[in-house]
Amino acid sequence: MVGVATDPGTFSSGVSARRVIPNGLDGAEHAAYRAVVDRYLTDERVSRQVGPCRTLAAAIVDTLPRGTSVEILASVGIPFAVRSQSSWLGWPSALEAVLVAWIRDNQVATRSGDRAQTAEVAQRFDQLILELLEPRRGRPPTDVTGELMNDTVEGRPLTDAEIVSILRNWTAGDLGSLATSVGVIVHFLATHPDLQQELRTRAGAGEHEALEAAIEEILRIDDPFVSNRRVATCPARLGDGAIETGDQVLLDWTAANRDAAVFGDPDRYAPEENAAANLVFGIGAHRCPGRALTLMELRVITEELLGRTDLIALDPDRPGIRETPPVGGWATVPVVLS
Template structure:
């Protein structure tokens, strides 16, 4: 029996896969890409690093496009950037960024409140300011990065290679503009995350005890592209999902105001599970391998659909039910396996602090304007209107 045909291109990922998953946990696009919709199957594919390679792009992608020992070597030196200590040091910085933005949004707002688009007005601006503060980039890059986010989004929706190549090149130029001055300053470069990344030495696989080698320029650009390019949009979309969820369930706002940071993180993870805007990642089969009773041939392309897996009724009997404690163990918002998101502590920190700072001074309610859902390759809300009202 062949897998059902399903083409997620340009569809709203959540509703489209809810329907498709009911038929089977694995589908195939007309051009032959396998789409893994089921939870068990997503975990199996993401966990089978021998049969599924992450080297899916013709461009260098550090670390996400690497496999095996080379991937492990990069993760070993890059993961500490998201360790508990750097995150604790960053928290007051991100908190200040969030508080200032909230103050700007609420300036001159009366008791009737103001309607904002949570994605554009709060999410995108906060993402750019928080990431540039983290990396030590100049605040003047804000406008350029915000415009880049809009153009990147349009280009990936268009599916036109020339447009995606142009925005990718523009982003690399931004990154080179922050790397070049640090190179020129040598030992006098500012002590920030970007400089620290440029000084990383990656161990050489198979040579334990060896001091390793410095990252090449194209590797530094690739890591920074990964840390910002993909992430800015994800943080903005996550904010849209979170504020829409909180507007609809005001008791969550209260739990976020009075609860611990751990409770806040659990609420965030569960809202994102229900409506995961980080939709999918790609793999390529290295050998014939069976998934959900279908043989995937060597060289065939596979898409792990996290948004769908996070709503699989076989694991979450009512995918809409909000139950952080029951669902945390199976939550796949940040992936699983060796490529599991290293940036999760940073993402959680940014999202938690943004919500805490906003909810300390404002109530969030549904807006009269209807929201607009996103379409693949991203999910969540394209526009998430909510009404902010100053508290007290």
């Protein structure tokens, strides 16, 4: 699988009829747009978001009831994903209800496998973004969305269609991934109380790197970002199988992250040992440019959850429900905070 992801010449990302920037591009064209995307996701940019992210994470955790059942996806994962991405992009909080409804509709459409339904939901999102561009047009940028509207690729301004495509990829799928990641992390901590206590202590000591390494390892064990596709540009061999030009190949990140030949027992939590082979954020030219932002956001919400509780336990009366493939992770994670 790593061989496919790191050989974009043979295995193209151009799997969709739509032009998807930068995910669906290859070679020099991909590199040009990827350079634009990377400008917004540098460590310096991410560090500017820590403060706003902490404020909204703390506010979410403060409103959670103690001693009674709380469903983590609905009460923490989804609002935190929407608010932190909106804060980064400069989108109004009034949009929250629309974005929350959109995440749900998108998951339903993805699960249904119905192309018409998926296209309709995607179209609705594009319209939403276009409406966000209007008030920013012709004005000096005051947020990431405005900056992107004034940005250039290969010396010319980005078109509206390109801006919408880039913003769609920063939000559309990633809002869902962020939300489900919160569910996976909280479920893991609730079922591993010793680790939970260790990380609560480390969070209190400001051990940011250790917290992010723990999060990346928890996501490896139960990776909610399931897969991506490639299409063969020429005949190739994969293991014992022959691939013909035009064949689609699935990069199954969840399965690769649990490959016993690489990790031994895939359920063994070993952040340091497994870091080098961890594929949660992909590998090769398309590896996730949002990794640092994502890990920071997930760390901050985890720190606030651990720092403002003594214990997070699964609700004994309401078992969590797994998501339905192709969506990964948990659909619901009911817990009791004390």
